[in-house]
Amino acid sequence: MSQKVAGVKGMNDLLPGEIEIWQHVEAQARELFGRFGYGEIRTPMVEDTALFVRSVGEETDIVGKEMYTFNDKADRSLSLRPEGTAPAARAYIEHSIANQEPLTRWFYAGPMFRYERMKTGRYRQFYQIGAEAYGAKEGAQDVEMMDMVVQFLERLGLKDITLNINSLGDEVCRPTYHAKLVEYLQAHREALCGDCQKRMEKNPLRVLDCKNEKCQAIAAAGPNVLESLCEPCRAHFDDVQRKLTALGVRHVVNPRMVRGLDYYTRTVFEFIASHPALGTASTVGAGGRYDKLVKSLGGPDAPAVGFACGLDRLVLLLKESGQQFTVRPDVFVAVADAGSHDAALVLASRLRREGLRVEFDTRGGSLKSQMKRADKSSAEFTLVLGEAERTSGQAKLKPMAGGEPIPVALDEVARVVRERKVVSA
Structure with a gap:
């Protein structure tokens, strides 16, 4: 392995x-x-x-x-x-x-x-x-x-x-302040960490930024830059x-x-x-x-x-x-039978072109397993597409938060979903 x-x-x-x-x-x-x-x-x-x-x-x-x-x-x-x-x-x-x-x-x-x-x-x-x-x-x-x-x-x-x-x-x-700071730090040199002892020579301001607690205490009692x-x-x-x-x-x-x-x-x-x-x-x-x-x-x-x-x-x-940032899908398109898989793929593509966020499981599978995935996706609606829906051109939008299914023409799905989102908002 x-x-x-x-x-x-x-x-x-x-x-x-x-x-x-x-x-x-x-x-x-x-x-x-x-x-x-x-x-x-x-x-x-x-x-x-x-x-x-x-x-x-x-x-x-x-x-x-x-x-x-x-x-x-x-x-x-x-x-x-x-x-x-x-x-x-x-x-x-x-x-x-x-x-x-x-x-x-x-x-x-x-x-x-x-x-x-x-x-x-x-x-x-x-x-x-x-x-x-x-x-x-x-x-x-x-x-x-x-x-x-x-x-x-x-x-x-x-x-x-x-x-x-x-x-x-x-x-x-700043040179005036530097001179005051160096004079002050020299008097406390032995108490400073090794890094700050080096910083004193080349850039004493770095001592003020040290994370060592002893160095911080020494710096806090030092000269005030605003006075210079x-x-x-x-x-x-x-x-x-x-x-x-x-x-x-x-x-x-x-x-x-x-x-x-x-x-x-x-x-x-x-x-x-x-x-x-x-x-x-x-x-x-x-x-x-x-x-x-x-x-x-x-x-x-x-x-x-x-x-x-x-x-x-x-x-x-x-x-x-505690704020929520995940954007919920608008629709989960589920497939009722193997013969409707291609039609469902086409429907999902069209709804996306029309501006909806659409979840579609390309693997297919049983309708029961697809509905579990729809629930997990937190989609606002699920639409099941089967032979009856393809033949009639009519389907139902199931609100995943509960409520009665909404009859809808397949070519009106995007419009109805947007209208329902406005009302719920």
């Missing part, structure tokens, strides 16, 4: 019964983001490794520990994308989008890859829906993006999610807060919050859920401003802001919500 082949650990199959939730989330995002003027882009799942080293940061855990990196047959170093912003920025530069339009709004949806320690809501192949806006340096763009996420989560019916915001300053004021903001960064952050308030978007200022990527400047934000189903993976969406990323990758000096939501975590929350 040959050995069974299993899927790759941390990369999950999405099957009918669950995939409907994913489709619902993606459909809600596409419709809503379109309202905000965002167009969809699709970038390759594989990029030049240098793209992520230069953008995400060589000292981040993502680049240093988590990327799936390999050499192709031309000996080029390639990586599966661990996040969506850097590929989008690369596409923005490569296609000279800045020369075509002053303000660009994009969104994307798809799989990302990181070799992480797995737990609930955190997998090695995970899915994100995200958006990027290029060309606007104003706080209004930051707020529009956060408002879009708020409306997205509301459309999904998700509650008890808190928006945390912070400002990391820019190239003018220069006047323009302070004005920008005040403007963001004022506009969020004007929109009625509740938020919490969290000066200890940073993002795990190097390209962020000024505004950063996270949407944090309190539901126990997520365990410690409570952030369902996050993002911020990255005004220098495009230029650092060889593009124009274009300000930008973006976010990403984790689909895996949103789906976990929706599973817990």
